[in-house]
Amino acid sequence: MAAPGDIPQAGPALQRAQRDRARRRKRMRWGLLAPALVVIGIFGLAPLSIALVYSFLEPGTYGGVTWAFSPEAYVQFLFQRDIFDDTLGFNGAYLRIFGRSFGLALITMVGTLVLGFPVAYFIAARPEQQRNLWLFAVTLPFWTNLLIRTYSMMLIVRDEGFLNGALIWAGVINRPLSIIYTDGAVLLGLVYSYLPFMILPIYASLEKFDFRLLEAAHDLYASRVQMMRHVALPLTRPGIVAGCALVLIPALGAYITPELLGGGKKLMIGNMIALQFGSGRNWPFGSAAALILMSIVLIALLVSLRSGAKPEARHG
Amino acid sequence: MIDIDNVTKQFGEGAAAVQALRRVSLTIPEASFFTLLGPSGCGKTTLLRLIAGFELPTGGDIRLDGQSIGHLPPHHRPVNTVFQSYALFPHMTVARNIGFGLEMQGRKPSDVAATVNKMLTLVRMEEYAARRVDQLSGGQQQRVALARALAPHPKVLLLDEPLSALDLKLRKQMQGELKRLQAETGITFVFVTHDQGEALAMSDQIAVMSAGEVQQVGSPEAIYTRPRSAFVADFIGDTNIVPATLLRYEGGRAVIRFAQGPELCANAASDALAAGPVQVALRPETITLTDAADPAALMCGTVAESTYQGAATQLTVRLETGPEIRVEVTDPPSPGARVGIACDAAMLQVLAD
Structure with a gap:
């Protein structure tokens, strides 16, 4: 038997063929990737770089920027400059907006998880030929613009809307509930709009899940709750983590929903940033706020990715 | 329990x-x-x-x-x-x-x-x-x-x-x-x-x-x-199911006769079968081959096929009455030979259905 490492010499033709294949594989790899890289470069990285530069400049009087370096935008995020003596005092207003946004986004995430997991489970447990129909139903809202869906939600929850009308007609209440323009309305809108982003990744995990494992757990004295806790949840964890990220991140930057259902009174980060580029006329501050949000999200994402990868790392 | x-x-x-x-x-x-x-x-x-x-x-x-x-x-x-x-x-x-x-x-x-x-x-x-x-x-x-x-x-x-x-x-x-x-x-x-x-x-x-x-x-x-039915006999191991005639019961056993040869006292899966045609299970390894003219032969036929399987050789014998049966022997006759089929009556099982 030949010793390992004792490889017979490749002939010149074979060597040429080997080189050709390696080259072709490399060319193919870059060819597949290049178009997307160009798009991301032009429309993703370039604007981000502009925002980064702008955030360190001074605001122009009528919007735009003045080309003078200033860290003022970042200072302004936490502090307020006294008009008279220029001293800095702590200002929690923007921090509160961030806090509120995170709070709403987290509740949205938990809400979509609680509502979405059973739905994903239900679909995954259907016979195979029925599943596509159910998935289609889940993605159906995407066929209508979010703006239109949010407006229709306003029609439903406003004081003279369908919901109040129906409740008054049924005699449950005699005065309309004020739902619209509250945090509750924003939350309702966020949960509604992001629910499919939770359902789909969890479904993808559950679809690969071997339901016979639940039978095995049930056979081994696990109650239904224990079956879920010890078998179904750990094995669908990657889908749950992905779903949470897919809901939390866009919910943090949500603009339309809080704008319409919150009436623009209850600012979320997205609205606050938009405001700086509009009537606020403070582009550097808008850029800085956007970058701060992005950094926080990136850190959160990295942490969640690491915790999502943990079960593999522990065993492997 | x-x-x-x-x-x-x-x-x-x-x-x-x-x-x-x-x-x-x-x-x-x-x-x-x-x-x-x-x-x-x-x-x-x-x-x-x-x-x-x-x-x-x-x-x-x-x-x-x-x-x-x-x-x-x-x-x-x-x-x-x-x-x-x-x-x-x-x-x-x-x-x-x-x-x-x-x-x-x-x-x-x-x-x-x-x-x-x-x-x-x-x-x-x-x-x-x-x-x-x-x-x-x-x-x-x-x-x-x-x-x-x-x-x-x-x-x-x-x-x-x-x-x-x-x-x-x-x-x-x-x-x-x-x-x-x-x-x-x-x-x-x-x-x-x-x-x-x-x-x-x-x-x-x-x-x-x-x-x-x-x-x-x-x-x-x-x-x-002692398979009860043709299904069980056929499902468990290799078996031949051969038609015979039930004559009567004698001391809990069935007296049967094949196409030729003597009357035999076989095991019966049921003691309530009507006299007449019945099916009998016959395991290939319980069969012995004899001369076609042997009075002990229950039926006779010609060797149609012979498959060497190591320890034994499996023969397919085409009976003169039509069906084929499988036989396992250690010293096989050559294909085309005319043989008689014999079997210990204790190894025969009359099937109930």
Whole structure:
């Protein structure tokens, strides 16, 4: 038997063929990737770089920027400059907006998880030929613009809307509930709009899940709750983590929903940033706020990715 | 002891309804190795799932040691299952898989650890406790599945074709292993298989099933040598089913005659058959070949085909009355030879249906 490492010499033709294949594989790899890289470069990285530069400049009087370096935008995020003596005092207003946004986004995430997991489970447990129909139903809202869906939600929850009308007609209440323009309305809108982003990744995990494992757990004295806790949840964890990220991140930057259902009174980060580029006329501050949000999200994402990868790392 | 009393299971409703089990009654003795044997779709796995509690019977009852368990969910039955696919938890180590049932029963961690170690020793997997289950070979996964199901010390262990995914050599080895485990633990094993060789090799008792009904229950020897019906005779081992004429009963035995030769006193699956044409089961290895003119010959024919099989040679003999029968001999005549078929009357079994 030949010793390992004792490889017979490749002939010149074979060597040429080997080189050709390696080259072709490399060319193919870059060819597949290049178009997307160009798009991301032009429309993703370039604007981000502009925002980064702008955030360190001074605001122009009528919007735009003045080309003078200033860290003022970042200072302004936490502090307020006294008009008279220029001293800095702590200002929690923007921090509160961030806090509120995170709070709403987290509740949205938990809400979509609680509502979405059973739905994903239900679909995954259907016979195979029925599943596509159910998935289609889940993605159906995407066929209508979010703006239109949010407006229709306003029609439903406003004081003279369908919901109040129906409740008054049924005699449950005699005065309309004020739902619209509250945090509750924003939350309702966020949960509604992001629910499919939770359902789909969890479904993808559950679809690969071997339901016979639940039978095995049930056979081994696990109650239904224990079956879920010890078998179904750990094995669908990657889908749950992905779903949470897919809901939390866009919910943090949500603009339309809080704008319409919150009436623009209850600012979320997205609205606050938009405001700086509009009537606020403070582009550097808008850029800085956007970058701060992005950094926080990136850190959160990295942490969640690491915790999502943990079960593999522990065993492997 | 498990009492399966008139159990019926129907899947679906109305016109689409399928009768998986029709009034099955069985008694599975305590601490025995009991096999449910039959072709796929005969209802054997359904019966197993009813005992485990994954399905509820449509009618009838299942009793364990006199107590009705037919209505209980799986986690309230002292019955554990070894699944065909093993269904090991991929996110747990071997040890945690084995300890899962005990943990769910709320045993103390120290108890769980001790039992897990005992089980690892029992299935000879001590070195693998910390492994992930997907790092194991099929045979090793099989052992873990066994240990996991045995760990809570159930009253009954159900095995759903557990050896079907293993290669032949490993299967033979695991057959011995299962017998040993059953004897060592004293737990009642209910084993489902479609492999008659496996059933004969391992069981204390076999229930042969087909089309949702139990065809025959008995020891491997009884099933093999005294099949009740053509189905059982044909399903268990290689057999010839040959027409003969029933003349009368004599002392509980059937007096029959083949195409030629003397009257014979054969075993009968039933003592209530009408005189006339009957079917007789004749195992290839019980047949001896003689001269066609031998007065002891029950029938005669010509050798049509000869297949060398190592220890013996299988011959196909075309009878003069038409059908072909298979014969196993060690000194085969050459094809085309005219031979007489003889057989010890004690080896003949008159079939009931």
